[in-house]
Structures are given as C-alpha cells and as structure tokens.
Amino acid sequence: KHIVVLPGDGIGTEVSEAAKKVLEAAAEEFDHTFTFEEQAIGGTAIDRYGSPLPDETVAACKNADAVLLGAVGGPKWDQNPSHLRPEKGLLGIRKELNLFANLRPVQGFSNLLHASPLKREVVENSDLLIVRELTGGLYFGTPSERRDGGNSVVDTLAYSRHEIERIVKRAFEAASVRRKHVTSVDKANVLESSKLWREIVEEVSKDYPEVTVEHMLVDAAAMKLITSPSQFDVIVTENMFGDILSDEASVLTGSLGMLPSASLNDSGFGLYEPVHGSAPDIAGEGKANPLAAILSAAMMLKHSFGMNEEAQRIESAVSEALEQGYHTADLDLPGGQQVNTERMTETVIDLLK
Amino acid sequence: KHIVVLPGDGIGTEVSEAAKKVLEAAAEEFDHTFTFEEQAIGGTAIDRYGSPLPDETVAACKNADAVLLGAVGGPKWDQNPSHLRPEKGLLGIRKELNLFANLRPVQGFSNLLHASPLKREVVENSDLLIVRELTGGLYFGTPSERRDGGNSVVDTLAYSRHEIERIVKRAFEAASVRRKHVTSVDKANVLESSKLWREIVEEVSKDYPEVTVEHMLVDAAAMKLITSPSQFDVIVTENMFGDILSDEASVLTGSLGMLPSASLNDSGFGLYEPVHGSAPDIAGEGKANPLAAILSAAMMLKHSFGMNEEAQRIESAVSEALEQGYHTADLDLPGGQQVNTERMTETVIDLLK
Numbered sequence: 040k041h042i043v044v045l046p047g048d049g050i051g052t053e054v055s056e057a058a059k060k061v062l063e064a065a066a067e068e069f070d071h072t073f074t075f076e077e078q079a080i081g082g083t084a085i086d087r088y089g090s091p092l093p094d095e096t097v098a099a100c101k102n103a104d105a106v107l108l109g110a111v112g113g114p115k116w117d118q119n120p121s122h123l124r125p126e127k128g129l130l131g132i133r134k135e136l137n138l139f140a141n142l143r144p145v146q147g148f149s150n151l152l153h154a155s156p157l158k159r160e161v162v163e164n165s166d167l168l169i170v171r172e173l174t175g176g177l178y179f180g181t182p183s184e185r186r187d188g189g190n191s192v193v194d195t196l197a198y199s200r201h202e203i204e205r206i207v208k209r210a211f212e213a214a215s216v217r218r219k220h221v222t223s224v225d226k227a228n229v230l231e232s233s234k235l236w237r238e239i240v241e242e243v244s245k246d247y248p249e250v251t252v253e254h255m256l257v258d259a260a261a262m263k264l265i266t267s268p269s270q271f272d273v274i275v276t277e278n279m280f281g282d283i284l285s286d287e288a289s290v291l292t293g294s295l296g297m298l299p300s301a302s303l304n305d306s307g308f309g310l311y312e313p314v315h316g317s318a319p320d321i322a323g324e325g326k327a328n329p330l331a332a333i334l335s336a337a338m339m340l341k342h343s344f345g346m347n348e349e350a351q352r353i354e355s356a357v358s359e360a361l362e363q364g365y366h367t368a369d370l371d372l373p374g375g376q377q378v379n380t381e382r383m384t385e386t387v388i389d390l391l392k
Numbered sequence: 393k394h395i396v397v398l399p400g401d402g403i404g405t406e407v408s409e410a411a412k413k414v415l416e417a418a419a420e421e422f423d424h425t426f427t428f429e430e431q432a433i434g435g436t437a438i439d440r441y442g443s444p445l446p447d448e449t450v451a452a453c454k455n456a457d458a459v460l461l462g463a464v465g466g467p468k469w470d471q472n473p474s475h476l477r478p479e480k481g482l483l484g485i486r487k488e489l490n491l492f493a494n495l496r497p498v499q500g501f502s503n504l505l506h507a508s509p510l511k512r513e514v515v516e517n518s519d520l521l522i523v524r525e526l527t528g529g530l531y532f533g534t535p536s537e538r539r540d541g542g543n544s545v546v547d548t549l550a551y552s553r554h555e556i557e558r559i560v561k562r563a564f565e566a567a568s569v570r571r572k573h574v575t576s577v578d579k580a581n582v583l584e585s586s587k588l589w590r591e592i593v594e595e596v597s598k599d600y601p602e603v604t605v606e607h608m609l610v611d612a613a614a615m616k617l618i619t620s621p622s623q624f625d626v627i628v629t630e631n632m633f634g635d636i637l638s639d640e641a642s643v644l645t646g647s648l649g650m651l652p653s654a655s656l657n658d659s660g661f662g663l664y665e666p667v668h669g670s671a672p673d674i675a676g677e678g679k680a681n682p683l684a685a686i687l688s689a690a691m692m693l694k695h696s697f698g699m700n701e702e703a704q705r706i707e708s709a710v711s712e713a714l715e716q717g718y719h720t721a722d723l724d725l726p727g728g729q730q731v732n733t734e735r736m737t738e739t740v741i742d743l744l745k
C-alpha cells in the first residue's frame with residue numbers, strides 16, 4: 040500500500056511523523072508493506088511553491104492508496120489573500136479527491152473525562168459519529184461573490200439529489216455496524232435544501248429497516264449535544280452544519296487532542312487527519328499529542344485497507360498507553376507520567392507489539 | 393403605550409398572560425397606562441383563520457408600540473405544507489416588522505447553576521448577549537428552490553452592506569453599555585459573505601474605540617461557548633449562525649426556561665418572546681415557567697419604552713423570587729417550593745411592589 044503523507048504546518052509535521060512510525064510498526068507486526076511519500080500542503084506549500092495545493096501534491100494523492108494529513112494553517116498566512124491561504128489547500132484536496140464523506144468519531148476516554156467542561160454524568164458513555172457532507176453545501180456552492188460594486192454579497196447552499204443520497208447512505212452503513220440509530224440534522228422548517236435532505240433520508244432509510252432514524256433541527260441538535268450527548272449514535276448533516284456540530288462535539292469529552300477523522304470518497308479511498316489544528320504555539324517543541332494522528336492512521340487501516348484487526352490493535356495500544364498513565368502536556372492525567380511526542384509514540388508502538 | 397399580545401400555541405397562552413399581568417402591575421406601580429390587544433399567530437391562527445400570520449395580526453402589530461409573543465408550534469401542525477406551518481408566522485412577522493436585531497442575553501442564576509450540564513467552575517460568571525441578524529442571511533435569501541425537476545436544490549445566503557452595518561452597530565451599542573467587548577462570529581476562511589461581514593465589523597469598530605473587537609470562526613465559537621462561556625460579552629453574527637449558537641448558549645446555564653429575547657427594528661420598536669418553545673406536552677396544565685416571558689416583558693420596557701427602572705424592578709423581582717426558593721416544575725431548586733404558573737406570577741408581582 041502506498042501512502043502519501045502531507046505533514047502541513049505547525050505540529051502537523053510532528054504528529055504525522057508519529058503516525059507514520061506507528062503505521063510502519065503495524066506493517067512489520069502484520070507483515071504488510073507500506074510505502075510512504077511526502078508532499079506539501081498548506082502554509083508550507085505556499086512558502087515553498089507559491090500555492091497551498093501544488094499540482095504535484097494532487098497528482099501524488101491521486102496515485103496513492105490513502106493520504107495522511109497533519110494539520111494546516113497558522114498566523115503567518117492569516118493575512119494572505121484568500122487563494123493563498125492554507126485552508127484553501129484543505130478545501131481543494133477534498134474537492135479534487137471527491138472526499139465527500141467526513142467521519143468524525145467522538146468517544147470519551149474514561150480516565151480523561153475529568154477534563155471535560157461537562158459533568159461526568161452528562162458526558163460519560165458518549166460514543167457518537169458525526170458524518171459530515173464535505174464537498175457540497177454552503178461551503179462549495181456558487182455563486183459565492185460580491186455584487187453591486189461590493190455593496191452586497193451572496194453565498195450558495197446547493198445540493199444535487201445524488202450528493203445527498205451518497206452521504207446519507209454512508210451514515211446508514213456506519214450506523215448498521217454501530218448502535219443502529221441515525222440522527223439526521225437539518226433546518227427543514229426554513230431551508231428548501233433541508234426539505235429535500237429530509238425526504239432523501241426517509242427514502243434511504245427504507246433500505247435499512249434495522250436502523251432507526253430521527254430528524255432533528257440544527258438548533259435543537261446544538262443544544263442536545265450538550266445536554267445529552269450519549270443519546271446520539273450517528274449524526275448525518277450538511278457541510279456547514281457538520282462543521283459547527285463536529286467542533287462543538289469535539290470539546291465534550293475533554294480530549295480534543297485525541298480525536299481522529301476520515302474523509303472518504305466513493306471507493307474507500309480516503310484522507311485521514313487529526314481534528315485538532317496546527318497549534319503554532321507549540322510547534323517544533325516535541326510536545327504535541329500524536330494520538331489523534333495515530334488514531335487517524337488506525338481509521339485508514341480500517342476504512343481504506345480493510346485491516347480491521349490491525350486498526351483495532353492500534354486503538355487498543357492507545358487506550359492502554361493512557362491507562363498506564365502516559366500522556367502529553369495537553370492532557371491532565373492525575374498520577375500519570377507526562378512524556379513528549381516521541382516517547383508517547385514509542386509507548387504506543389511497544390504496546391502494539 | 394399600546395401592546396399587542398400574540399399568545400400563539402401551547403404554553404404560549406399561559407406565559408404571555410403571566411407577562412401581561414406583570415406589565416399591568418408595573419404600570420400601576422409606576423403610573424403608566426398600558427393597553428393590550430390580543431391577536432392570533434402560529435398554529436392557533438392556522439386553525440382559526442387558515443393562515444399562520446393573518447393580515448389583521450400584521451396590521452395590529454404595525455399600529456402597536458410593542459409586541460409580546462408567547463410561543464408558536466406543535467406536533468399538530470408538523471405535517472402541514474410549509475406555508476401552513478406555525479413557524480412561517482414567526483418568520484413572517486419578523487420580516488413584516490423589519491425586526492432585524494435579535495438580542496438574546498444568557499446569564500446564569502447562581503442558585504440554578506447546579507442544573508447546568510457544565511461544571512460550575514466552567515459556567516459561573518457567564519453573562520453574554522447574542523446579537524443575531526434576524527431578517528437576512530441564509531434563512532431569507534433567494535433563490536431558495538428545487539431545480540432540475542426536483543433533482544437539485546439551492547438556498548442563498550445574501551446580505552447587503554446596509555443589513556450587515558445596522559446589526560453590527562447594534563452589537564457595538566450593546567457592548568458599550570456592557571463589558572465593552574464584541575466577538576464577531578463568521579466563517580471568513582470559506583464564505584464570501586463572511587469576508588464582507590468581517591470588513592464591515594472592522595469599519596464600524598472605528599466608531600467605538602472603547603470597545604474591543606475579536607473575530608472568531610463559527611466552528612471555534614461553537615467550541616469556546618462550551619469551554620469558556622464566561623469569556624464572551626457580546627457576540628454578533630449572521631442569522632443561521634446566530635440560531636445555532638444562541639440555542640447552544642441557551643442550555644449552558646441550566647435554565648432555558650428563564651431566557652428572554654427581543655427582536656428589534658431600527659426605531660426601538662420590538663417583539664419580545666421567551667427563548668423556549670410551546671411545550672405542547674404541558675400546555676394548559678398551569679405548570680409552565682412564566683419567568684422567561686416575564687423577563688421578555690422587562691426587555692420591552694427597557695428597549696421599546698426606555699423604562700429602565702421599571703425593567704430593573706421586574707428583573708430584581710424575578711431574582712428575588714428564585715432566591716426565596718419559588719420555582720416551577722422545570723427548575724430544580726433544592727429546598728425550594730414548587731409552585732404553578734399563576735402562583736409564580738403572583739410572587740413576582742408581590743415582590744415588584
């Protein structure tokens with residue numbers, strides 16, 4: 040299997056390197072051959088090649104079996120014109136590779152729950168998966184432009200039936216191997232696009248009689264994620280709603296530094312990245328928590344390579360490392376031992392074997 | 393002063409009646425004359441007049457000095473076609489009366505904080521005001537329609553410079569009599585409309601040198617509301633972002649039944665309503681918490697009638713009632729006394745005198 044690594048910016052370099060090491064260890068352990076190729080994206084790519092997404096990067100990704108991304112962005116590029124911003128690289132690669140299905144699992148680690156802003160009894164047993172549509176909706180619709188000489192502006196939330204169907208199917212597929220419940224989030228009391236979304240969810244649900252389905256308005260969902268997060272199994276929603284709700288959900292369990300994500304196309308190909316950002320404040324210091332990137336690598340094994348046992352082994356090694364008290368500076372594990380990125384990675388590798 | 397009361401559906405009737413009584417008591421106490429006129433909106437208006445917003449209701453509101461709304465909606469009308477849904481009444485009246493500025497204060501009551509899903513240390517001292525643009529953005533833009541014979545769909549997020557300027561000014565005005573900090577929430581790394589929004593915030597901020605301003609991406613704001621709600625003072629944002637964030641914020645303090653709102657036009661005229669819904673499950677039982685409606689009436693006195701002292705008196709009476717342990721069934725006040733809607737209202741009135 041050939042894997043393109045896009046380290047990106049800030050701690051992206053460190054955490055993607057850590058995830059790569061874990062993948063190498065898993066390959067050795069299970070007798071696979073993984074080859075790796077590094078390419079530029081984001082701010083680093085702007086500095087080196089004058090573009091947040093060089094053609095070479097796109098071409099390399101298209102020839103790979105999967106892509107591992109670190110993180111993009113940083114204050115250095117914040118004042119750039121919009122086509123020269125690191126995020127454009129991320130939006131661009133999603134679109135180029137047709138990665139329409141963004142999966143963001145949120146699960147609490149019981150020995151980290153004390154760091155949650157929520158009370159333990161509210162957040163414990165939460166185990167949800169947000170399935171966000173990633174290449175359509177409000178973030179990609181056209182027109183998206185100034186008008187009347189700059190005195191007005193429009194953005195467009197557009198979907199085809201096909202785009203909604205494929206993401207909704209993904210959510211039902213995911214639910215059928217989980218707790219068999221889908222919450223479809225929309226604003227069907229106001230938006231036309233949400234009405235079509237709701238109709239399609241009803242249609243698709245007929246093919247999954249074992250999965251229960253519920254429709255929830257996005258404002259209600261924003262409340263319920265906080266008041267009873269454990270009542271969700273799979274949430275499926277439009278790009279922008281998913282952006283907001285998945286970030287909201289990411290802080291519930293008190294361990295943003297632990298959350299992985301997968302962005303998949305129709306054929307199992309995917310880009311895997313931690314949910315956290317590039318953390319420019321601690322970049323290069325060897326302090327970054329590599330676990331979200333490592334868990335993203337585990338998602339790669341599962342979703343792109345069908346290597347479920349291997350993925351499971353990595354996930355267990357991560358849990359085990361935490362249970363033994365190993366943690367990076369971002370986590371507070373009473374009685375545990377604080378270690379750096381490298382040591383954390385080695386610990387996971389040792390436990391994996 | 394002439395006030396139109398729109399009881400609406402479910403507990404809307406009970407809580408608007410309670411707020412009206414408190415307004416009458418305040419009028420007596422401070423020697424004002426308030427006249428009241430009841431009109432239909434929402435599901436009740438659909439049942440009676442075949443429209444969620446009868447012309448007579450609009451005309452009456454246009455002739456009033458302020459409008460007090462209970463709540464709209466209920467399962468009875470959920471299957472109706474979209475022009476016959478209660479929410480259309482609400483969206484319609486906002487647009488008809490040009491109520492572009494929705495103010496939603498969120499403040500914790502220290503003896504109710506134990507009911508918050510958040511840890512006390514996270515949520516205490518939170519006191520924020522969400523200023524949501526209410527008549528533009530994604531919920532009102534055109535086109536909003538099916539296309540290609542139903543195989544695709546668009547909604548539109550549209551703003552004119554003028555629409556953004558007036559809401560942003562409102563936020564700065566509000567901040568200048570509060571803690572002098574504005575957080576403008578957008579998605580300027582993706583949306584054109586957010587870029588214009590951000591530019592206008594920068595321009596307007598020059599007229600308020602004493603107010604500090606910060607730009608925050610909507611996904612980051614959704615996180616920060618949970619991890620450090622007390623760091624916000626005034627939040628200003630687009631209609632749909634404001635819908636999501638204000639509902640998210642409404643559950644932070646554990647007392648959704650306490651939250652008022654005001655929707656204002658350019659000249660101080662406004663519609664005042666509790667943030668909670670019509671709660672059809674307890675409608676007509678006399679159990680509803682009237683405090684959010686009563687606090688909405690206080691906002692009316694302040695924002696539409698300039699009666700600051702009167703408003704303050706109502707707010708103090710509400711706090712005092714809670715401090716004395718009086719509460720309705722939705723609130724859990726250890727050692728307190730649970731009372732019904734009527735008794736709660738009388739308690740506030742007694743304390744006001």
Ligand SMILES: CC(C)[C@H](C(=O)O)[C@@H](O)C(=O)O
Nearest residue numbers: 126129130178282581582611
């Ligand atoms: C960087 C930004 C464009 C991106 C998004 O909103 O899609 C990010 O917030 C994310 O959620 O992956």
Ligand SMILES: CC(C)[C@H](C(=O)O)[C@@H](O)C(=O)O
Nearest residue numbers: 228229258479482483531635
């Ligand atoms: C009922 C609905 C249209 C409305 C809105 O989204 O504006 C409500 O959710 C609100 O926030 O007042």
